Amino acid sequence: MPRTPREGPRRPTIADIAERAGVSKVSVSYALNGNPGLSEATRSRILQVAKEIGWQPNRAARALSAARSGACGLAFARPARTLAYEPFFNKLLAGIEAALSAQDVALMIQIVEDTDAEAAMLRRWWAERRVDGVLLVDLRTDDPRVATVEELKLPAVIIGGPGHTGSLPFFPGNDAGGMHLIVEHLTSLGHRRIDRVAGSANFAAVQVRSRIFKRLLTRAGAVGRVVGADFTSLGGEAATRKLLELAEPPTAVVYDNDIMAVAGLGVAQEMGARVPEDLSIVSFEDSILCEVVRPSVTATVRDVEAFGAVAARALIEVIEGREVTPHGPQTSSLVARRSSSRPGR
Amino acid sequence: MPRTPREGPRRPTIADIAERAGVSKVSVSYALNGNPGLSEATRSRILQVAKEIGWQPNRAARALSAARSGACGLAFARPARTLAYEPFFNKLLAGIEAALSAQDVALMIQIVEDTDAEAAMLRRWWAERRVDGVLLVDLRTDDPRVATVEELKLPAVIIGGPGHTGSLPFFPGNDAGGMHLIVEHLTSLGHRRIDRVAGSANFAAVQVRSRIFKRLLTRAGAVGRVVGADFTSLGGEAATRKLLELAEPPTAVVYDNDIMAVAGLGVAQEMGARVPEDLSIVSFEDSILCEVVRPSVTATVRDVEAFGAVAARALIEVIEGREVTPHGPQTSSLVARRSSSRPGR
DNA sequence: CTGAAAGCGCTTACAG
């Protein structure tokens, strides 16, 4: 006895449309794809029938003949343990997703441990024709993904940069601008000893921030040290402790993300520092974390959703072989909250 | 001039394998799919060649002939504004993703505004043969998705329940158990007036919690009111304000998620209530938010990642037409932090 | 303006 698969309603094909409209399958295909060479009357009749019977393209068939999957991929390299809390990722995902689905492109996602695993994943997606293009996030300074997509000629767009982007189009996250806002905020409050707890050093964005941070401090006649951490709360705590135990502790600390900033705040308070009187704290990247702690944390804000949407639309351009219009960095702003004030009061 | 598509390396097909191995394409297909009826020698030679030339199946071709996409879908109904902060979603996603990719199944995701849009999306995925099955999360009491997948006979698994699950397999999130832990914690501390700030009333899980909450209070000889909110910080704030302004304010409040709990904590403190001396606060659902605020917030914890993985594996069973082994609720535990103590001290 | 043919890369019966 042949196995009886679950049936469910029948899914109409272009053959059904052709039959009902009294034309060939080819004409149906032409009408559906807006191909010229069909009378307006025929075309609209076909489209009418397609709508009536609720036809939707079989994606596999279309992909096979058109050599296009109609999907884009986002492989996200994060150690499993850092996954729970990711406002940046969520917003980015929402923006990408919205832009893609508006153009009827699906999004395929995969979470991997590191960028090497991600490069392997990209290779696999390519080999399986699963995706027409990919978005690359969290660009590293020595990033295997760039060479991989270049080699495969897989359409790709980098969310991040500049630097280390190879020949790929990239969308800078305004690291320089954000850092500028923060240093300006603190120096104008009177701070002259500003330290920074940086994210993982192999992130391209972190290097950009480090460079601009030094330059801005010098220009403002201030001094500052940079302690490396890894974007986690534990890293933020350890780095903060180290800084506050120095002979000449800072009057302000800048953190490369919200989670380290909030962790640093907790440690500072435990060590008896009053925030902001003894120590000002500023986070590069806003989130609800910065809002709910006491004192609330001053932070830079950027429209991450829009950022993701712009990059996703650019990827579609690349896939369709069009030129990508170069895009300036995201605009940032600074939300001054209770964790920053004039030093020593 | 024909457009020259970007070339890149060539992707080998089973025809290439067949040629190099000196067999027919059918034999290759048999070998690749572990189909019997091939000598061991032939099979291993074919697999060897496939590996050598780096063959990967063309997913579109396989999907078209096997009527299987090799992908599952997760459409996530959330108003855009609540998207930024979602530890539960992130953990669930990580668990689902890990389980699926371990079995070589891709994950397709889509973010939509509400469950009606999600039902429409499911219908579309089905019509396009984009997915072989779907995961349903955040089950509502009047959920259009259940009827939709039943009608389409689209394999589906519900993350949540019991109740409102129709004929579909479901994986309960242990709402009863979590609530039990919380009420037990508070009553054993001596609380007798325990209120609750509930999540959106149309969530099936919220209704389960409400029912068990009442029952447990009665059994413990305690009293309590339930104020509805919507899982957002604004909702949590308003509800808390309302409760604390009552003639007989509670000595403890239970919140249906971390974000409302933390928002409630802030409001309570602003209103002059000392936490936990005047008011104990407990969150149903732990997250870093509960850890970073002062006082830190007592919360119930469950292994959301494992939860997602179990459900995803069950979906694969359903897709393959096997019986789904019924699964008990997740195990929960309670992390007692600083926000809860004996009342009135 | 319209249609018959070929093909995308696989899998699934079926015959030897």
Next chain:
DNA sequence: CTGAAAGCGCTTACAG
């Protein structure tokens, strides 16, 4: 144990 045929549902040249 092995292979030739047919077909999945589309699209893409090409001929009328």
